[in-house]
Amino acid sequence: NWVCPLLMLPLSAYMHATKSTHVIKDDGPIASYLQTIHFPKGISSSASLEQFSRYKKNYIPIGVLERERMVERDRLESLFAQLVFETLKATQGTFSAIHYPISELVGNIFDHSKRDEGFIMAQFYPTKNYLDICIVDSGRGLSMAYLEEKGLKFTDEEAIAEAMIGHSTKIDKDRGYGVRTSKRMVCEGLNGGFILLSGSAALISARKEERLVSLPSFHWQGVI
Numbered sequence: 001n002w003v004c005p006l007l008m009l010p011l012s013a014y015m016h017a018t019k020s021t022h023v024i025k026d027d028g029p030i031a032s033y034l035q036t037i038h039f040p041k042g043i044s045s046s047a048s049l050e051q052f053s054r055y056k057k058n059y060i061p062i063g064v065l066e067r068e069r070m071v072e073r074d075r076l077e078s079l080f081a082q083l084v085f086e087t088l089k090a091t092q093g094t095f096s097a098i099h100y101p102i103s104e105l106v107g108n109i110f111d112h113s114k115r116d117e118g119f120i121m122a123q124f125y126p127t128k129n130y131l132d133i134c135i136v137d138s139g140r141g142l143s144m145a146y147l148e149e150k151g152l153k154f155t156d157e158e159a160i161a162e163a164m165i166g167h168s169t170k171i172d173k174d175r176g177y178g179v180r181t182s183k184r185m186v187c188e189g190l191n192g193g194f195i196l197l198s199g200s201a202a203l204i205s206a207r208k209e210e211r212l213v214s215l216p217s218f219h220w221q222g223v224i
Helices: 005-018 031-036 046-053 070-088 092-112 142-150 156-164 178-189
Strands: 059-066 117-125 130-136 194-199 201-205 210-214 220-223
Touching: 005 059, 005 117, 005 130, 059 070, 070 092, 070 117, 070 130, 092 117, 092 130, 092 178, 142 156, 142 194, 156 178, 156 194, 156 201, 156 210, 178 194
Parallel strands: none
Antiparallel strands: 059 117, 117 130, 194 201, 194 220, 201 210
16 A cells, blocks of 8 residues: 555565566556656666656655766766755755765665665655655675675674674775764764664664664565
8 A cells, every 4th residue: 555665675676686577456556656666677867867856756766876887876876865955955054964875875885785786766755754765785785795805704683783883894994984974964963764774684773762673584685
């Protein structure tokens, strides 16, 4: 009856990675919405997103970011942040608080995931004054990144905890704080919530509460 980015974007990424087919009931309650957000293929052209931006909507369709198309990817990412900014009708001072997490978390896909594409989507719920942004990759995930880059064997919970204290898989000691900074900007700066999911574990954060949870019946190959 109802879907949100946290459900539809990982599903799109999974279908893309596995080349899965799908069937949607034409008369189903979400059929027109799925078509509207370009599920499951998404859009990978900044021109398409620019065309979309002419119409004021409460959603931004599924965007596919590709490693090889760096200029196009950067343009798509910037357009996405601008559309989010305009949708929120935010003040200019909050633009960096919106753009930084998007840029940082998208950058992590191409720095760490070992995949050549990532996915992004947003939906605004005016009556709740709530914006939902999701960024996904179907790459190797955090625990495998630590194992392959540094030879460290972490559980999924431990890998998330290490990422949140700024332990980068890169040699550069100045790297690694982007995810933690992004979480703080979302939770403290924008009074929002932040979920980081990899493997069978997830960090769920809000301004005054944070939980690291195990998901024994679920596994995501990559990072949400």
